[in-house]
Amino acid sequence: MKAARATQPRRLLVTLAATFLVQLAQAATPPSVALRFEAAATDPLQTELIADALDRDFWRDQPADELTRSAQPWFGLWLGEVKPGIAALAGTYSLRGSQLRFRPSLPLLPGQTYTARLERPGVSLRAEHRTPAPAGAAAPKLLVIYPTGDRLPANHLKFYLVFSEPMESVVFLNYCRLVDARGREVEAPFRETELWSPDGRRLTLWFHPGRQKTGVNLNVEFGPVLREGGDYRLVIDGHWPSARGVPLGANVTKSFRAIEPLHDQLTTRSWQVHAPAAGTRDPLRVVFPQPLDWATLHRLLRVTGKAGDIAGAITVTRGEQEWQFVPEKAWAAGPHELRVGTAIEDHAGNSLARPFEVNLQQRALPVVASEIGLPFVVR
Amino acid sequence: MRTFPSLLLGVALAATFSSQLLAASHLKDAATGDPKLRSVGAMSFGPGGLLLVAEPRHAAIVAIETGDTGPVQKLKQRVENVNALLSARLGAPEAGIQIVDMAVNQASGKIYLSVTRKADNAALIVVVTADGQATPLNYEKTKHARVSLPISDTAKVGNVSDVAFAGDRVLAAGASNEEFSSKIFTLSLPLTHGGSAMPLSAETYHVAHGKWETKAPITSFVPMEENGKHYVVGSFACTPIAKFELDDLKPNAQVKGTSVVELGSGNRPLDMFTYEKDGKQWLVTHTMRFHQNLFGPSKYWGARVDMSHIKVRDEAKINQKAVRRDVKQPKGPDGIEIVESLFGAVHVDKLSNTEVVVLRDMGATLALEIALLP
Numbered sequence: 001m002k003a004a005r006a007t008q009p010r011r012l013l014v015t016l017a018a019t020f021l022v023q024l025a026q027a028a029t030p031p032s033v034a035l036r037f038e039a040a041a042t043d044p045l046q047t048e049l050i051a052d053a054l055d056r057d058f059w060r061d062q063p064a065d066e067l068t069r070s071a072q073p074w075f076g077l078w079l080g081e082v083k084p085g086i087a088a089l090a091g092t093y094s095l096r097g098s099q100l101r102f103r104p105s106l107p108l109l110p111g112q113t114y115t116a117r118l119e120r121p122g123v124s125l126r127a128e129h130r131t132p133a134p135a136g137a138a139a140p141k142l143l144v145i146y147p148t149g150d151r152l153p154a155n156h157l158k159f160y161l162v163f164s165e166p167m168e169s170v171v172f173l174n175y176c177r178l179v180d181a182r183g184r185e186v187e188a189p190f191r192e193t194e195l196w197s198p199d200g201r202r203l204t205l206w207f208h209p210g211r212q213k214t215g216v217n218l219n220v221e222f223g224p225v226l227r228e229g230g231d232y233r234l235v236i237d238g239h240w241p242s243a244r245g246v247p248l249g250a251n252v253t254k255s256f257r258a259i260e261p262l263h264d265q266l267t268t269r270s271w272q273v274h275a276p277a278a279g280t281r282d283p284l285r286v287v288f289p290q291p292l293d294w295a296t297l298h299r300l301l302r303v304t305g306k307a308g309d310i311a312g313a314i315t316v317t318r319g320e321q322e323w324q325f326v327p328e329k330a331w332a333a334g335p336h337e338l339r340v341g342t343a344i345e346d347h348a349g350n351s352l353a354r355p356f357e358v359n360l361q362q363r364a365l366p367v368v369a370s371e372i373g374l375p376f377v378v379r
Numbered sequence: 380m381r382t383f384p385s386l387l388l389g390v391a392l393a394a395t396f397s398s399q400l401l402a403a404s405h406l407k408d409a410a411t412g413d414p415k416l417r418s419v420g421a422m423s424f425g426p427g428g429l430l431l432v433a434e435p436r437h438a439a440i441v442a443i444e445t446g447d448t449g450p451v452q453k454l455k456q457r458v459e460n461v462n463a464l465l466s467a468r469l470g471a472p473e474a475g476i477q478i479v480d481m482a483v484n485q486a487s488g489k490i491y492l493s494v495t496r497k498a499d500n501a502a503l504i505v506v507v508t509a510d511g512q513a514t515p516l517n518y519e520k521t522k523h524a525r526v527s528l529p530i531s532d533t534a535k536v537g538n539v540s541d542v543a544f545a546g547d548r549v550l551a552a553g554a555s556n557e558e559f560s561s562k563i564f565t566l567s568l569p570l571t572h573g574g575s576a577m578p579l580s581a582e583t584y585h586v587a588h589g590k591w592e593t594k595a596p597i598t599s600f601v602p603m604e605e606n607g608k609h610y611v612v613g614s615f616a617c618t619p620i621a622k623f624e625l626d627d628l629k630p631n632a633q634v635k636g637t638s639v640v641e642l643g644s645g646n647r648p649l650d651m652f653t654y655e656k657d658g659k660q661w662l663v664t665h666t667m668r669f670h671q672n673l674f675g676p677s678k679y680w681g682a683r684v685d686m687s688h689i690k691v692r693d694e695a696k697i698n699q700k701a702v703r704r705d706v707k708q709p710k711g712p713d714g715i716e717i718v719e720s721l722f723g724a725v726h727v728d729k730l731s732n733t734e735v736v737v738l739r740d741m742g743a744t745l746a747l748e749i750a751l752l753p
Contacts, residue, residue, distance in 0.1 A: 071468075071512050079470050087467040090514045105515040106469055109498045114470070134498075157559060168497055170477045193598060195538050195556035198417075198436045200500070204556040209596065243500045245475070295557040349559040356559065 032058055035116050035127040044132055045107040049077050049116050051125075056098040064093035064100065074119045077102060082117045082126070089114075110134040139249040140165045140242035145234070146294035147347060149319040154228040155212050155261040155348040155356075159205045159254075160294055161236065166200030166243040175240035176205055181231040189225040200243065204295075212348075226258040262290070262348040265355040268340060268374055275376045278333035283315070283324040284376075286338060291320040293345040300341030303327070304373075306334055331378045338374040405429055406444055407569040409522035414441050416502040419493035421599075422482040425544030430482065430491060432504065433539035433551065434525075440542055440551055442570045443504075444522040445484070452509035453488040453730065457748035461492075461513075461738065465505060468513045471496050478745065481726035483736045490728075490736055490747065491516070507747060524572035528553060528564050545602035545625075550611065552597045561596035563611060565625070601651040601662070605690050612639075612689055614648030614664065619701055622689060639696075640688050640715070641703040642666060652729040653686065654752055660686035663735070663752070665724045679740055681721025683753065685714030720750035 033053045040046035053059060067073040068091070076088035091104040108114060111133045118125040141164040172194055178186040191206035207225045226232065236252040270289045276282035284303060294316055303310045303325055312327040342352035349356035353368040405425065420435030428447040433440055458464060466473045479493040490507040504516040528539065528551060540561075541552040549566040600613035602625075609625035613636070621636035642648065648664045655661070665681030688702050696702060702712055709717045721727060726738040730749060739746045 069512070077470075079467060079472070087464055087513070089470045090468040104470060106496065106501055106503075107499065108470060109475075109496075112470070112472075166500060168477075169495065170479060191596075193538070193540060193554055193596065195554060196436050197556060200436070202556075209559070243497055245498055293557070299557065343558045343560070345558050351558065 033118065033120075033123060033125070035118060035125050037116070037127070037129045043107065045110065047104070047108050047129065047131075049102040049104075049127075049129075051075055051100040051118050053098045053100070058098065059095055059100055062100075064095050067093040067102075074117075075100060075102065076117060077104060077129075078115045078117065079112060080115065082115050134244060139246050140167065140244075142236055142248060142252045145236075145252070145254045147291055147320055148294075149291055150256045151259045152226075152256045153260065153262040153346075153348045154224065154226045154230075154258040155263070156226060156258070157207055157209065157212060157345075157347065157349045157356075158293075159234065161203045161205055163201050163203075163242075167203070168241045168243055168245075169194060169196060169200065171240070172203060172205070175237040177235050177237070178225065179233045179235055186225055186232070187222070209349075228258055228260060230258045232256055232258060262346055262350055263355060263357065264350060266292075266344065266346055266350055266352045268352065268372070271374065273338060273374055273376045275336075275378055276331050278378050279330050281326055281330050283326045284338070286323040286325075287318075288321050288323070290346055293347065294320050296341070296344045297323055300344045301325075302339045304337045304339055305332060310336075333378055335375060335377050338376060340372050340374060342368050342370055342372060405569050406442060406522060406524045407571040408573065409444065409524050410572050411522055413518040414443065414523040414525060416441060416504070419479055419495065419502040419504065420539060421480050421541045422491060422493050422504070423541075423543045424482050424484050424486075424491075425549070426486075428484060428486060429544065430484070430504070431542045431544060431549060432493065433542045434502075435539045438528045438539065438553065439525055440528065440539065440549065440566060440570070441523055441525045442549070443516075443518075445516070446520055447484050447487045447489055447506075449486045451486070451488045453734075454490065454507065454511065454736070454747070454749055455509050456511060457746055458507065458511045459741075459746055460744040461507075461747045462745055464511075464513050465492070465494060468505070469494070469496050469501075469503070469515070471498060478726070478738065481728055481736070481738050483728040483730050485730060488730065492738075524570040524574075526566055526570050526572075527575045528566075529575055540597070541599045543600065543602055545609065545611075546604070547609075550600065550602060550625075552600055552613070554596050554598075559596070563597065563600075563613075599649060599651055601653060603653070603686075603689065612651065612662065614651065614666075620648060620662075620664070620684070620689070637697050638701045639691055640684055641701055642682060642715075650727050652727070652735075654729055654732045656732060656752070662686055662689055663718065663721075663727070663729075665718075665721045665727050679722070679724050681718045681724055681727065683716055683718050688714050716753070718753055720752070 033051055036050050036052065038048045038050055067075060071087040073088055078086060078088050089104045091102055094101050108131050110131050112131050114129045116127040116129065143162045143164055146160040173190060173192065176190060178189040180186060189207055189211070191208045195204040196202065211222060211225045232255070234254040236248070238248045238250040241247045272287040274285040274287070276284050297316050297320065298314055301314070301323060303312065310327050312325050315324040317324060340352065345351045352372070416432065416434060418434050418436040420433040422433070423431045425431060428445040430443040430445050431440060432443060461478065462476060463473055466476050469476060475497050477495045477497060479495060482491045484491065488509060492505045492507065494503045494505050495501065496503060505513050506516050507513050538556050539551055539553045543550050548568060549570065551564040551566065552561065553564060554561040597613045597615055600611050603610040603612050603622065610622045611625060612620065612622045614620055619638045619641035621638045623636040648666045651662060651664045653660055653662050661683040663681060663683045665679060691697060702715065705712060720735070721737065723739045723741065724737045725740050725745060728736050730736050733752055734749050735752050737748055737750045739748065
């Protein structure tokens with residue numbers, strides 16, 4: 001054990017008696033081998049299991065790699081109790097002098113009890129190891145659902161659910177439902193593809209496009225998800241747990257009315273660009289005639305001046321009908337341009353580049369550049 | 380894993396000579412050690428133990444040269460409760476792991492599962508061997524290359540839904556989590572670690588539904604070759620099975636898919652692969668239905684489709700006129716059949732031309748087993 005300390009100064013030696021351990025030695029006395037756990041100083045979940053023998057000959061003819069391959073090894077670590085047929089934790093075994101060591105493939109999980117076992121002729125040892133409770137068990141929050149308005153087109157396509165922390169993935173369909181005015185659940189309203197932001201905090205929840213597109217099989221046979229004039233509630237179930245396993249707690253509901261569907265390609269013709277005054281950091285305000293997609297408003301609009309892109313902060317307000325831009329430095333007088341990515345969409349997937357649905361019996365659509373400019377002058 | 384029918388012979392021959400070398404030749408500037416996967420999603424095998432893993436939230440493909448090149452040792456007996464096995468091996472409560480996808484290495488028979496350990500969001504690949512043992516993939520001797528998918532400000536298509544080796548390239552499908560957009564990415568070989576894929580991609584459009592045309596978000600696909608031309612056969616979120624030519628995939632090109640088979644509304648094709656029996660090629664796809672349950676005990680079921688339906692060129696048999704499965708019959712029309720061994724299949728992947736590995740929904744548990752192909 002001294003050798004172990006000397007060779008691994010950064011690891012914290014956790015002794016059997018001092019911490020979380022119950023050891024039942026049924027061996028002949030004096031014990032020829034003992035179990036202990038050793039946690040990394042920087043992370044108590046990075047823990048190794050060690051069997052210390054008095055003599056390295058104790059491990060003679062007992063190759064460590066056989067243990068690595070075995071699901072029911074004679075020396076290993078189990079979550080909870082050691083039960084017949086329950087596999088041991090996966091990991092690697094190594095022999096260092098008189099020590100046989102087990103390093104789990106993954107860090108241990110907080111708030112769990114693990115049991116070590118060693119079974120050799122004449123020796124039967126158990127040792128328990130309880131990991132610290134998880135930090136911060138506060139419930140996650142569903143911070144906001146976009147769009148924020150309560151009137152959505154009957155061919156509405158998607159919601160953004162913004163959470164306070166990463167949520168459990170691959171299960172979103174179990175926790176999201178759409179209910180009509182009579183309290184009946186709308187059957188299979190959502191696209192099954194799971195689309196999270198890289199940080200796991202924002203889910204894009206789509207209505208099934210096959211239901212919302214005109215003439216597609218699902219649309220024809222099962223009908224659209226929403227009926228114009230209908231009142232609906234999007235319900236996010238409070239049982240949905242965070243990635244840490246803590247549920248939301250209470251259902252979150254967004255109520256809305258389905259209004260006239262939107263089928264037209266977007267245009268910037270009726271956008272109102274309110275130029276700020278020179279020498280100020282007043283916001284540039286752009287007002288839209290209808291709500292636009294919250295996410296693309298953050299990504300596809302930028303402002304340029306004489307020297308190129310202007311750095312600043314974007315705010316989307318008034319039910320996604322107004323975009324504000326506050327520059328880091330005061331506005332310089334002169335010509336500027338609002339650069340607009342034409343992939344910006346309304347709530348029904350119609351963009352500046354093309355409508356969501358194209359009627360092939362009408363004339364071909366003109367090709368639209370990926371970005372267009374709206375000039376304005378700062379005075 | 381997907382199969383590339385016309386390349387089977389070549390791949391098999393190459394594997395015979397030096398499968399290890401073959402896999403190595405697909406990576407450039409490869410890194411060693413743990414690739415530290417940030418998220419795990421769809422997986423697929425290429426030749427020589429080359430495992431392709433999608434990092435679905437991070438717009439990247441990680442190609443891992445596993446060194447797992449055989450010989451074939453198939454799963455000896457059914458694993459009754461895969462979640463219990465994995466959670467025990469990963470030190471998590473039984474509800475604390477999530478299986479995301481499954482790929483079978485046909486060279487060794489080993490079954491690879493992409494798994495998330497929920498409590499710490501650990502992204503893992505777990506290997507199930509012939510004896511039913513499950514172990515996280517050991518990276519001590521592996522090499523890998525992480526290739527980013529090109530994302531421009533005007534096409535933020537990052538969420539990768541599928542990846543497959545297609546003989547002379549790797550294909551990946553991605554969907555946007557903002558605008559209604561999806562793309563096929565073509566990654567040239569060798570895959571360069573730290574590199575970015577050539578943006579040979581295009582959005583696909585479908586005219587399968589009468590006079591209306593819309594973008595079609597692809598969910599899964601299988602490469603196909605016919606008369607020297609390379610195709611992608613894909614399942615889409617809201618349309619039947621469709622195909623389009625790979626050569627049409629050019630930056631910003633608008634590609635129109637050709638719908639060839641309709642399995643019945645409300646069925647979402649999941650995994651796809653092809654196999655050959657008695658000189659005939661079949662496409663196998665299993666799907667999840669959300670509506671009526673006319674056949675089988677589960678919402679998961681599978682069908683095989685005679686590849687001649689997929690390869691059809693006759694204008695009278697495509698798009699709106701594509702062959703439709705008779706949803707009230709287990710078979711028909713000719714060349715479309717329900718595969719009974721795929722009832723309950725949550726994930727499937729081909730083991731050989733006679734066998735398929737099935738991760739099966741047993742109600743409260745998931746079982747892993749080998750089933751016979753018809």
